[in-house]
Each structure stands twice: as C-alpha cells, then as structure tokens.
Amino acid sequence: MDDYRMENVRPTVSICCITYNHAPYIRSALDGFLMQKTDFTYEILIHDDASTDGTADIIREYTARYPDIIKPILREENQYSKGISNISIFNFPRARGEYIAMCEGDDYWTDPHKLQKQVDYLRANPDCSLCFHSSRIISVDGSRAEGMMRPYRESRKVEPEAIVDKSTGYPTASLVFPARIVKTLPDYYLHCPVGDIPMQLMMACAGYAYYMDEPMCVYRVGVASSWTSLMKQGDYENKQKRYYEQMKEMYETFDRSTFGRFHNEAMSAAKRIYFLTQVNTKHYDQVRKKEYRRYYRELSLRTRFFIRFEIMAPGLYRLLQRMVRGSN
Template sequence: MAIKISIIMLTYNRARYLPMAIDSVFSQSFSDWELIVVDGGSTDDTENLIKNYQDKDSRIVYIRKDKVLGISKCRNVGLNLAKGEYIAVLDSDDIWCDKEKLAKQLDFLLKNSDCFLVGGGVIVIDEHGVEKSRYLHAITDEEIKKQILLRNQFAHSAVLYRRDKAQAVGGYALDVKIGEEYDLWLRMGRFGTFYNLKDYVVNYRIHNQGACVVDRLGGALDTLKIIKKYRHNYPNYFLAWIKAILRMGYYLWLKFTDRFRF
C-alpha cells in the first residue's frame, strides 16, 4: 500500500528531546506514514537512538548529513525523499499533542481539493515541557491571507501540506536562512487556499538560550526580503513593511547597546 503521509524531522544534537517527538508520531491514530529523520551531523547519541527505533519499526528512514548543508537544503532532502502524497513536519524538540492531528488534517485536505496547506493551534512549552502560552492563528483562507504578510500564520510543526504543490513551486527557498517555510507558504498560497484547524495540535518548545541578536537581526532582514517579494500577492504590505523595519531597528539597537555594555 502506498504511503499517504511523509513526516520530515530535522535534528541536530537533540537526543534529549527526540524520544518525545518520535513517540508523539507513534501516538497518532493515523498510521499510514513514514518518518524521515534528517540529521545534520549530531555528535550526541542521536544516531544510536534513531537506529533503535528503526529496529522496531520499518517506517522510520534515517539520513545523516555530516556536511553542513543548512536548514533549507536539509528540509529539501526530506521533501525529495518523501514517498507520501502529503507532507507533515515535526521538529525534533516539538511534540504533537493531538493524537488526531494527522487524521483531521488529512480529512480536511481530502474534502477540500483547493486547499494546499492546513495548520493548527500551538501550545508553547519551555525546555522542561511546562506550558508558557498558547495561540490560534487565523482560520479561513480569507483571514489568513489578510494577515500572512504581517505574521506567519502557520507553525511549521503544525502543518500538513500537499507534496506536489510544494515541489511545483520549488520547495524550500535556499536564499533564506531564517523563515524558509514562510517563503514556501507564500509561494503556495498564490495558487491554492489555506486553512487552520481550531484545535491545538503541537507543543512548540522554546529554549532559554534563544537566538543571539545577530541571528534575530538576520531573521528580521530575511522577513523584510520575503514580504517585499510577495507584496503584490497579499494585502497589508505597507503595514508589514513598517513592522519589519521596526523589528530590525530594535535588534540593531540591542546590538549597539550590547557592544558598549560594560
């Protein structure tokens, strides 16, 4: 029987969290899936951990890339290896908290052929799994597209999308260091519709160390480039541009004050 859903999981030195992520895949009520783990050259026990899972279940595919490829290239490795008609993403430190996530999202896509991508609600947790906040994005295609330049309306680990539609627009962008999935959504949205479930489907983990100011500044610059690229495809470009400029200014200020801190 053909595989219906391919789950792409990128990992790098996340052996501490991997079992929780993988176990949440096994907990899904929908079982016609493959899990493609793309390892960016972990130096911890990640490889042995994955191979132990492989010994128990043939649906797990492990790809190790010792050469640093970058996030987008690694995601495209998984996308190009995928056999499933639909793609789900689960980062290795996140957890699917709804056992019906895949089943509900697949059901929606099967009933709505014009929809290319469906997401869901997010529960933010800390390093210890303690809930910090939760949020729902816009629900309908119209609402999502009104807001998507202002803010990415899909958490990556919360989505299910059509593989052929993602590949038709070129997969994950290689010219974006941060926000590669955001760029992909905006390309897909030009040709199909979006939807977000009203259910919370993923525990998204944040880490205390966070991103450094330089990384955040780079991310803000990438966001500015992305929204400028799609300014003719979605509304509220001017507001989104102002928001991105203010964010860049804030991170520049942080960088400046950090430089002269005693």
C-alpha cells in the same frame, strides 16, 4: 502501528522532521508520530544534521524497530554550517506521500487523531493548500507552561492574502499540506534564512488555508540548538539587521515571482519584520513611530506593558531584570 504500513504501499502522508542535537527531545517527537491513529499509511522522513549529542543513535534505535516507516538521513557533515539554512530540502524530494506533515525534532504531537483530522479536511476540500492548528508552548525542560501559540480565536478559513500578511506565526509542527506544493522550490525559499515563512507563501499561491482551533502539538522554547537561540548569540544587533535585510529581499523576490499578486501584503509583511527587529533590539524610538502603530497593536499586552515600563522607568526596569536573572 498497523501491519499494512509496508514498504511497497505508497503512503498518504510523509512526515518531514529535521533534527540537530535534539537527543533530550527526539523520542517525544517520534512517539508522537508513531501514536497516530489513521485509516491511511504514512512514512517518517528524518534528516539529522550531524548531531553530536546522540540524536542519531536514538534515530537508529527507532529505525531498527520500524524500518518500513522511518527513513532517516544521518549526516556526517553539518549542512547548516555550509550555508544551507532550509534543511527540509533534503526531505521534500524523497517524500512519497500525497500530503506532507511538518514537525521539527524538538517539538511533538499530542493528539493521536491529529493527522486523520487534517487529512480528512484536505481530502474534502481540494482547494485548501494548508491545514494547521494551535499549539501549546512549554519551556525547554517542560517544567512550566509558556502559554499558547494560537493564531486565531476560532476554527476558520484563512484567505491567501492573510497567509502572506499575518500578524503571528503558525506552529511549524501543525502544518499539513499537499506535497505537490514543495516539489519545485522557488528561489525565495532556497535563499531565505528560515523555511517556514517562504513555505507558507508557496501555499498562499496554491489556495486558502484552514485553521483548527485545537492545540494538537507542543512547541518547545529555549532549545540551545534552535534558530532563535543561535540568533541571540554574538552580535545580536547586526544579526537582527541582517535578518531583516534577508527577509525583505525574500519578500521582494516573492513579489516579483507572483507578478505583484500579493504586493501590498508582501510589503506589509516585510515592514512588520523590520518593526519586530526594532522591538527585539529595543529601538523604541522606531517602535513608537506612527507608521508602525498597526504592528505595535499586534504585540501582546504583556510585551507592550514592558516596552512602556522600560521607556518610562529604565533604571528601575534594569534593576528588576538583574534581580530576576539573579534568582534563576
């Protein structure tokens, strides 16, 4: 790190990171932040939600080494268990940078020029409210590659309507945007069970997005403390139903707050989430309905193959599933 990154210098970028029980992964995240080669200053804002696995000790270790850069909040009480689902609300207000870069503690950056590339674009294009890129996906232990999270096939502008009604998610660890967008948080963000989607809706209201078709980060799947893993515990069917209801309410609140500017896109996005919950819970009678054909075509060829396989040969499908589980 360069010597000029001192406390009294206002950073250009605030890196916002939330962690919970990420001890096996947090070093990779922090090293990815600290390796950035930039012509500007940045700060690292970390919120640890009362981890019980030593994550906080690792953060303390790095903070002692880089006290002018790393600014932690180390909770003694878990905020998520108190009903606060969007933990980033504790980082956003203290961000001093002109831009915010996102990365959760179980993901990490792989390109030392990532921040410079994205900030250069945002500086040159003040109408752009979000810059993001593709991501590699790896299993929780890094033992195998799981493919790519690649929303588009080439670098391109993404119009606001397409941000609202997108067929695939954007890697959270790829997001860089003007900090002003999250200085005031609307109700549809505060009451949503996830943070990335309503945050991107806020960006759609502020301008267009730019996608860089470069895999400059890694998204790690299968982390036990992740929202996806927690969702699969317990009554998955009812959790999926509740998730759809909450997301539908979020999109309706967004629609009202924007006076119908994105009405068609918001309603389509809510409908897509319903469709995906039906895929997740194997309600294939709903999945194959004509009204969801558009969303069905958005699924990967692999997913569509296994849906058809399970519908046509359910007994054989279950047998093969048991054999695969038994071999793991």
